[in-house]
Amino acid sequence: MRRVLLHLVLGVCAALVLFPLAWMVLASLSPAGEASAVPPRLVPRSLTLEHYEALFTRLSVARHLATSALLATTTTAIALVVNSMAGYAFAKLRFAGRDALFRALLAGLLVPAQVAMLPLFLLLKQLGLVNTWAGVVIPGMASIFGIFLVRQYALSIPDALLDAARVDGAGELRIYRSIVLPMCRPVLLTLGVLTFMGTWNDFLWPLVVLTDDSMYTLPVALANLLGEHVQDVELMMAGSVLTVAPVVVLFFALQRHYIEGIVSGALRE
Amino acid sequence: MAAGPHPPLSGARRWLPGPAFWLLAPALFALGVFFVLPVAASVLLGFTDFDLYALASFDQLRFVGLANYAALLRDPLFGRALANTFYFVLVGGPLSVGVSLAAALLVNARLVRAKRLFRTIFFLPVVTTLVAVAVVWRYLYHPRHGLLNFALGGLGIGPIDWLGDPAWAMPSLILMAVWKNFGFNMVIFLAGLQAIPERLYEAARIDGASDWQTFRRVTLPMLAPTSVFVVIVTGIGYLQLFAEPYVMTQGGPSNRTLSIVLLMYQQGFRWWNLGQAAAIAMVLFAIILGLTALQLRLRPLEIADGRRS
Numbered sequence: 001m002r003r004v005l006l007h008l009v010l011g012v013c014a015a016l017v018l019f020p021l022a023w024m025v026l027a028s029l030s031p032a033g034e035a036s037a038v039p040p041r042l043v044p045r046s047l048t049l050e051h052y053e054a055l056f057t058r059l060s061v062a063r064h065l066a067t068s069a070l071l072a073t074t075t076t077a078i079a080l081v082v083n084s085m086a087g088y089a090f091a092k093l094r095f096a097g098r099d100a101l102f103r104a105l106l107a108g109l110l111v112p113a114q115v116a117m118l119p120l121f122l123l124l125k126q127l128g129l130v131n132t133w134a135g136v137v138i139p140g141m142a143s144i145f146g147i148f149l150v151r152q153y154a155l156s157i158p159d160a161l162l163d164a165a166r167v168d169g170a171g172e173l174r175i176y177r178s179i180v181l182p183m184c185r186p187v188l189l190t191l192g193v194l195t196f197m198g199t200w201n202d203f204l205w206p207l208v209v210l211t212d213d214s215m216y217t218l219p220v221a222l223a224n225l226l227g228e229h230v231q232d233v234e235l236m237m238a239g240s241v242l243t244v245a246p247v248v249v250l251f252f253a254l255q256r257h258y259i260e261g262i263v264s265g266a267l268r269e
Numbered sequence: 270m271a272a273g274p275h276p277p278l279s280g281a282r283r284w285l286p287g288p289a290f291w292l293l294a295p296a297l298f299a300l301g302v303f304f305v306l307p308v309a310a311s312v313l314l315g316f317t318d319f320d321l322y323a324l325a326s327f328d329q330l331r332f333v334g335l336a337n338y339a340a341l342l343r344d345p346l347f348g349r350a351l352a353n354t355f356y357f358v359l360v361g362g363p364l365s366v367g368v369s370l371a372a373a374l375l376v377n378a379r380l381v382r383a384k385r386l387f388r389t390i391f392f393l394p395v396v397t398t399l400v401a402v403a404v405v406w407r408y409l410y411h412p413r414h415g416l417l418n419f420a421l422g423g424l425g426i427g428p429i430d431w432l433g434d435p436a437w438a439m440p441s442l443i444l445m446a447v448w449k450n451f452g453f454n455m456v457i458f459l460a461g462l463q464a465i466p467e468r469l470y471e472a473a474r475i476d477g478a479s480d481w482q483t484f485r486r487v488t489l490p491m492l493a494p495t496s497v498f499v500v501i502v503t504g505i506g507y508l509q510l511f512a513e514p515y516v517m518t519q520g521g522p523s524n525r526t527l528s529i530v531l532l533m534y535q536q537g538f539r540w541w542n543l544g545q546a547a548a549i550a551m552v553l554f555a556i557i558l559g560l561t562a563l564q565l566r567l568r569p570l571e572i573a574d575g576r577r578s
Contacts, residue, residue, distance in 0.1 A: 014391070
């Protein structure tokens with residue numbers, strides 16, 4: 001039976017892919033020391049929440065969780081407004097040098113973020129923004145990819161609709177707010193999910209710009225925690241679960257938009 | 270300014286901030302100040318001896334020409350980082366793309382039920398936080414109580430010191446990266462597969478082509494453009510290897526997992542040799558530009574009007 005065999009192969013692959021994540025969850029719920037027992041136990045003898053408790057009571061993980069949530073939400077909100085405005089302008093307004101400017105922006109996609117990172121740090125230092133949350137948000141406020149994504153989508157808005165609104169005396173900002181934004185809802189959801197997850201998962205930049213442990217985002221705090229608690233496997237797994245859980249939940253909720261965003265970004269030619 | 274008796278001049282002279290200006294201003298300001306300016310400054314920074322003293326006072330800053338680049342050429346650590354990064358890109362990249370393609374073909378197979386479920390499962394590692402799963406894998410790789418060695422022990426394969434053995438450390442990072450990333454390219458391949466017109470398969474069936482022939486003569490050639498894109502983008506992503514060695518090995522053992530970006534981070538933000546670090550960033554940039562040029566040669570981009578659908 002080919003069909004059975006095929007599903008068997010897929011099932012085994014799926015189990016292998018899920019295994020590290022499943023182990024992470026199980027280990028985080030195991031009594032201390034059990035996840036590193038030899039021979040290892042896959043299913044813990046008893047379940048406990050003590051490691052989560054320890055993270056919240058002794059290791060102030062709530063603060064880092066709140067920091068990550070705040071920064072990801074803020075960045076997403078700003079990025080949605082800034083990129084949608086620019087994306088709409090590039091798609092639907094006529095102005096001198098529009099196409100040249102857009103091409104120049106696209107060329108910027110080739111520059112890896114690390115190239116800007118060193119001078120950006122010096123600039124933020126001059127502005128007194130090192131070790132502040134603003135410093136984390138700033139590089140994510142506008143993104144070339146985000147502008148591109150919105151522009152491609154906004155191209156499909158009928159010009160007649162916009163012209164009709166103009167004839168009725170609506171100003172451009174009004175048109176943007178009450179026609180363009182509602183019509184771009186799907187692409188804005190995509191951009192929102194991508195930005196939120198990108199900011200939540202980001203590591204290098206918050207690691208660079210935040211110098212004080214109490215300011216750390218969750219991933220940076222987790223990497224920092226590893227330094228002192230490398231022996232506490234179950235505790236580290238609980239920390240990993242807390243770091244991963246919000247993005248995984250968001251992914252399940254908005255999966256379609258997330259995957260569409262990636263595919264339309266990939267097939268941009 | 271209102272136009273005088275003359276008809277308005279075209280171009281910059283009668284420039285008025287119109288709605289397009291106000292809509293673009295926030296994005297262009299943010300990109301200009303926090304991206305374009307730093308990138309340009311990075312080029313200059315690479316020609317200076319910016320270090321801890323210059324950080325305290327800019328008077329200490331000197332222009333040193335190509336000295337940073339000359340130092341990189343002489344630095345065995347940089348050579349090591351380049352070699353390690355290329356190892357990761359050249360082995361991990363194709364492996365990752367191969368697994369993605371295989372997964373896409375499996376999930377897309379006509380007989381498969383619950384395609385969406387499998388797609389979701391395979392995609393799940395992509396959305397997880399790299400730092401967190403790197404911590405998880407660090408424990409799975411533990412030589413004594415890691416589950417990987419336990420499973421291999423069951424097959425009679427001796428314990429491997431995954432992250433501690435210089436020969437195994439990079440393969441370990443590659444294995445984890447493949448697990449973390451293959452779902453991303455799988456989704457792109459799936460879109461590519463679904464874009465292949467059904468009539469091509471019908472024609473192949475009518476001609477009596479075997480499954481293998483259909484795959485070789487129809488599927489693969491039709492996927493070629495997607496594949497070029499996927500290979501290059503994966504390569505560019507893998508060149509920026511950082512969090513995995515930072516969390517799992519700190520670049521060790523004996524610098525065998527030290528990557529270009531990790532070295533840049535250490536030079537720049539640990540030792541505050543920002544001039545030297547900027548030179549490293551520029552080398553990375555040059556390599557990425559080279560790869561992109563390769564992609565453009567293989568398949569020219571139509572940037573001006575990227576209208577699809």
